[in-house]
Amino acid sequence: MKPYAFGIDIGGTTVKCGFFNSDGTFVEKWEIPTRKEDDGAMILPDIAEAIKAKLAEHGVSMDDVEGIGVGVPGPVLDDGVVNGCVNLGWGVFNVAEKLSGLLGDVPVQVGNDANVAALGEQWLGGGKGFKNVVMVTLGTGVGGGIIIGGKILAGSHGAGGEIGHIQMRKNETAVCGCGKKGCLEQYASATGIVRMSKILLEKDKNDSSLRSLAEITSKDIFDAAKTGDALSLKLVDTLGEMLGTALAHITAVVDPDVIVIGGGVSKAGQILLDAIEKHYRPVAFHACRSTQFKLAVLGNDAGMYGAVRMVLNR
Amino acid sequence: MKPYAFGIDIGGTTVKCGFFNSDGTFVEKWEIPTRKEDDGAMILPDIAEAIKAKLAEHGVSMDDVEGIGVGVPGPVLDDGVVNGCVNLGWGVFNVAEKLSGLLGDVPVQVGNDANVAALGEQWLGGGKGFKNVVMVTLGTGVGGGIIIGGKILAGSHGAGGEIGHIQMRKNETAVCGCGKKGCLEQYASATGIVRMSKILLEKDKNDSSLRSLAEITSKDIFDAAKTGDALSLKLVDTLGEMLGTALAHITAVVDPDVIVIGGGVSKAGQILLDAIEKHYRPVAFHACRSTQFKLAVLGNDAGMYGAVRMVLNR
Numbered sequence: 004m005k006p007y008a009f010g011i012d013i014g015g016t017t018v019k020c021g022f023f024n025s026d027g028t029f030v031e032k033w034e035i036p037t038r039k040e041d042d043g044a045m046i047l048p049d050i051a052e053a054i055k056a057k058l059a060e061h062g063v064s065m066d067d068v069e070g071i072g073v074g075v076p077g078p079v080l081d082d083g084v085v086n087g088c089v090n091l092g093w094g095v096f097n098v099a100e101k102l103s104g105l106l107g108d109v110p111v112q113v114g115n116d117a118n119v120a121a122l123g124e125q126w127l128g129g130g131k132g133f134k135n136v137v138m139v140t141l142g143t144g145v146g147g148g149i150i151i152g153g154k155i156l157a158g159s160h161g162a163g164g165e166i167g168h169i170q171m172r173k174n175e176t177a178v179c180g181c182g183k184k185g186c187l188e189q190y191a192s193a194t195g196i197v198r199m200s201k202i203l204l205e206k207d208k209n210d211s212s213l214r215s216l217a218e219i220t221s222k223d224i225f226d227a228a229k230t231g232d233a234l235s236l237k238l239v240d241t242l243g244e245m246l247g248t249a250l251a252h253i254t255a256v257v258d259p260d261v262i263v264i265g266g267g268v269s270k271a272g273q274i275l276l277d278a279i280e281k282h283y284r285p286v287a288f289h290a291c292r293s294t295q296f297k298l299a300v301l302g303n304d305a306g307m308y309g310a311v312r313m314v315l316n317r
Numbered sequence: 318m319k320p321y322a323f324g325i326d327i328g329g330t331t332v333k334c335g336f337f338n339s340d341g342t343f344v345e346k347w348e349i350p351t352r353k354e355d356d357g358a359m360i361l362p363d364i365a366e367a368i369k370a371k372l373a374e375h376g377v378s379m380d381d382v383e384g385i386g387v388g389v390p391g392p393v394l395d396d397g398v399v400n401g402c403v404n405l406g407w408g409v410f411n412v413a414e415k416l417s418g419l420l421g422d423v424p425v426q427v428g429n430d431a432n433v434a435a436l437g438e439q440w441l442g443g444g445k446g447f448k449n450v451v452m453v454t455l456g457t458g459v460g461g462g463i464i465i466g467g468k469i470l471a472g473s474h475g476a477g478g479e480i481g482h483i484q485m486r487k488n489e490t491a492v493c494g495c496g497k498k499g500c501l502e503q504y505a506s507a508t509g510i511v512r513m514s515k516i517l518l519e520k521d522k523n524d525s526s527l528r529s530l531a532e533i534t535s536k537d538i539f540d541a542a543k544t545g546d547a548l549s550l551k552l553v554d555t556l557g558e559m560l561g562t563a564l565a566h567i568t569a570v571v572d573p574d575v576i577v578i579g580g581g582v583s584k585a586g587q588i589l590l591d592a593i594e595k596h597y598r599p600v601a602f603h604a605c606r607s608t609q610f611k612l613a614v615l616g617n618d619a620g621m622y623g624a625v626r627m628v629l630n631r
Contacts, residue, residue, distance in 0.1 A: 078604060086604075135473045149570060151470055158572025159449045162604035169566045170600045181603060252483045252566045256463065258472025286484045289495060290392060290400075290476035 005069040009054055010311030012074045012116065013037060015090040018050060021307035022057050025069055025315055027127060030061065032307065043092035051105035070110035070314030073098065074119035074306045078161025083113040086161050112313035116306055118155045118164055121148020123309030124263045126316075129297035133260035137253055138299070139166065139246070141268035144180070145188040145195070149257055153316060156257075167192070169249050190245040193221035193268050200224055200238055207234055225271035239271075243278025250283050254291040265299025272298065319383040323368055324625030326388045326430060327351060329404040332364060335621035336371050339383055339629055341441060344375065346621065357406035365419035384424035384628030387412065388433035388620045392475025397427040400475050426627035430620055432469045432478055435462020437623030438577045440630075443611035447574035451567055452613070453480065453560070455582035458494070459502040459509070463571055467630060470571075481506070483563050504559040507535035507582050514538055514552055521548055539585035553585075557592025564597050568605040579613025586612065 007030070010021040018037050022030040035053050038045040050073075058065060075098060077088030083099025103111040114122070121130075121138035130136035134153045140146035145167030149156040156163040167188035168181050175185035177198070189195050200219050204211065211234035212227045213219055227235035250262060269275060276296050284292055301308055321344070324335040332351050336344040349367050352359040364387075372379060389412060391402030397413025417425040428436070435444075435452035444450035448467045454460035459481030463470040470477040481502035482495050489499035491512070503509050514533050518525065525548035526541045527533055541549035564576055583589060590610050598606055615622055 133473075147570075151465060156465060156571060158604075159447075159574040159608075160572055160604040162569065162572040162602055165569045165572070165602050165604070168602040169569050170562065183600065183602075248484065249566075252563075253570050255476065255479045255483050256461075256567050256570050257470060258474055258476040258479070260473040286497065288476055288479050288482040288497075290472075290474040290479070294473075 004315070005067050007063055007067050008069045008311050008314050009071040010307040010309070011050055011071060012119070012306030012310055013046065013050075013076065013091065014116070015039075015076065018046070018053075019303065019307050020050070020053055020057070021304070021311060022061070023311045027308070027311070027315065031057070032304070033057075037091065039092050041092075042094070043088070046091060047098065047102050047105060051102060054106060065107050065109055068109055070112060070317075071102065071106065072119070072310035072313035073102065073111060073113045074116040074310045075113060076116045079113050079115045079118075079157060080161050081157050083111065085113065110314060110317075112317065114155050114157065114310065114313055115148075115161060115164075117146035118148040118157060119309035119313070120146075120265065120305040121150050121164065121263070121309065122155055122312050123301050123305035123307070124265060124299050125150040125153065126312045127308055128301040128305060129263035129265070129299045130261050135257070135259040136261055136263055137250070137257060137259045138263040138265060139250070140266035140299075141192055141264065142266040143192060143194055145192045146266070149259075151257065155313070166249060166253060169252065171245050171249060187245055187249045191242050191249075193266075196221045196224055196238055196242050196268070199241060203234060203238060207237075209234060211235065221268050222270070225268075225274060229274055239274065239278050240281075243275075244282040247279045247282025248286055250279065251287040251291075254294055255288040258291055259294065261295045261297055263297050263299050265305065269298055318629070319381050321377055321381050322383040322625050322628050323385040324621035324623070325364055325385060326433070326620030326624055327360065327364075327390065327405065328430070329353075329390060332360070332367075333617065333621050334364070334367055334371070335618070335625060336375070337625045341622070341625070341629065345371070346618070347371075351405065353406050355406075356408070357402070360405060361412070361416050361419060365416060368420060379421050379423055382423055384426060384631075385416065385420065386433070386624035386627035387416065387425060387427045388430040388624045389427060390430045393427050393429045393432075393471060394475050395471050397425065399427065424628060424631075426631065428469050428471065428624070428627055429462075429475060429478075431460035432462040432471060433623035433627070434460075434579065434619040435464050435478065435577070435623065436469055436626050437615055437619035437621070438579060438613050439464040439467065440626045441622055442615040442619060443577035443579070443613045444575050449571070449573040450575055450577055451564070451571060451573045452577040452579060453564070454580035454613075455506055455578065456580040457506060457508055459506045460580070463573075465571065469627070480563060480567060483566065485559050485563060501559055501563045505556050505563075510535045510538055510552055510556050510582070513555060517548060517552060521551075523548060525549065535582050536584070539582075539588060543588060553588065553592050554595075557589075558596040561593045561596025562600055564593065565601040565605075568608055569602045572605055573608060575609045575611055577611050577613050579619065583612055
């Protein structure tokens with residue numbers, strides 16, 4: 004294996020760039036802005052220039068680069084074709100081929116950002132030491148990534164691990180961002196628990212420390228729950244019920260060693276895991292009932308780690 | 318590759334044996350009884366003897382056998398360890414090692430019977446030409462098998478594809494064979510639809526051709542539905558709702574090319590696919606909304622095909 008590799012995580016605002024030794028340790032990490040003008044036409048050339056400049060800075064030749072792994076916020080097929088990224092302005096094209104062409108045909112592997120973050124956590128984070136991992140990312144939405152035998156399950160339409168859109172309630176009237184009603188994301192994301200808090204504060208007339216807040220965040224709800232606020236505990240329990248039930252569905256299908264919970268909401272810590280596990284264990288298939296739950300540990304670096312892992316573990 | 322291989326499908330009553338050319342065509346298929354006495358201690362020796370006799374009959378040496386694939390009715394780990402088979406009287410042991418030892422250390426691969434049948438259908442049946450397949454087997458229970466990139470997703474506890482135990486109803490009072498309540502299997506299996514018919518015939522006072530039957534089978538229900546019997550149509554619709562919803566959960570996780578429906582209930586044909594698809598499409602994640610549904614085509618031979626495929630596609 005060649006001594007160096009890059010892990011690139013393209014987000015809607017910045018591109019996180021990691022220059023790695025091929026043992027998975029950082030040489031350096033840095034960020035560049037994501038230029039979304041002209042349908043994101045400059046994003047890949049910007050990345051190519053950044054990589055060339057970094058190599059020059061360190062006096063390293065492209066011949067010493069094993070490859071470049073890239074995470075993108077959209078569906079990705081196995082061959083590196085991205086099936087449109089609304090956030091970047093991208094349509095359908097082969098990102099792997101394009102970036103490789105800009106960098107002297109160096110090998111490029113592309114994955115969906117949630118899947119790539121899952122791979123990072125499986126490799127060096129909350130799922131370290133396990134080969135089959137389900138990762139759930141609780142942020143603005145609910146993302147997911149499935150790692151089987153140390154590889155990303157990308158799916159036939161790049162929709163592998165899109166667990167945020169499992170329908171959890173048939174009688175929901177609010178519409179999810181995906182157009183359906185009753186998606187897991189509507190209850191178990193940062194946005195979802197805040198949405199649920201508004202409904203509950205309206206319906207439940209009991210006192211709650213949440214009522215004094217001008218604007219409620221998911222952190223506020225978990226903080227209040229930790230101090231014993233009954234209404235907040237109820238909200239956390241509902242999130243746990245939705246996620247625990249959905250995860251029981253998921254483990255009956257892919258039966259992982261471990262479930263890793265990440266994203267901003269996971270900063271709530273043990274109270275979150277407890278709420279999920281409480282509802283997961285009774286409904287999980289018996290062989291999966293004792294599947295471990297772990298918190299993610301790599302934070303915002305998970306994408307870079309997972310991206311570089313794709314080229315180091317082809 | 319060596320010119321021959323065996324595919325063995327161990328059932329509770331008979332062991333289906335397939336002697337294959339390594340291109341996947343049968344030389345011959347036959348059955349032997351499954352001797353379950355003494356905790357199933359004779360099952361593997363019986364299979365070993367049957368294989369030796371078949372080779373002698375055809376004048377073929379064990380040196381010309383690429384390997385032996387075996388499907389067993391219980392959870393199987395990647396290394397060939399079977400985690401107990403209640404139906405066979407087996408506890409936990411390495412079936413691959415044991416059978417290989419009885420046959421001069423020929424390579425043996427072992428898989429769960431539902432997973433192996435899914436692999437057979439993916440290779441040469443309803444999923445032919447696709448690499449990512451979800452197979453559902455609707456028989457006495459609801460079995461499932463997930464094929465990703467042409468390989469079985471066995472899972473960390475041998476529970477990959479155990480989709481019959483996804484919880485579909487939280488308010489169910491009847492208990493599933495697994496000990497939980499509200500499992501897919503309680504609604505979508507042959508037993509499940511018959512169970513539901515009894516409940517509906519009690520509750521719904523309208524006329525139905527089912528009322529004239531001394532004992533109702535799932536075939537009776539589908540046959541009556543095909544003639545327009547309203548109550549039977551309702552039962553088929555409920556089965557479709559349960560299975561369609563569960564499959565929407567499943568495709569959001571593994572995103573297959575195709576969903577193959579097999580098992581005895583699938584003999585109902587298009588009416589079954591229509592009922593499932595009607596409920597699947599509106600709740601499926603948009604990228605998976607047009608995922609194809611197909612009927613299984615290999616019938617009882619799927620297990621033998623899938624078993625031999627494990628050794629021909631290692």
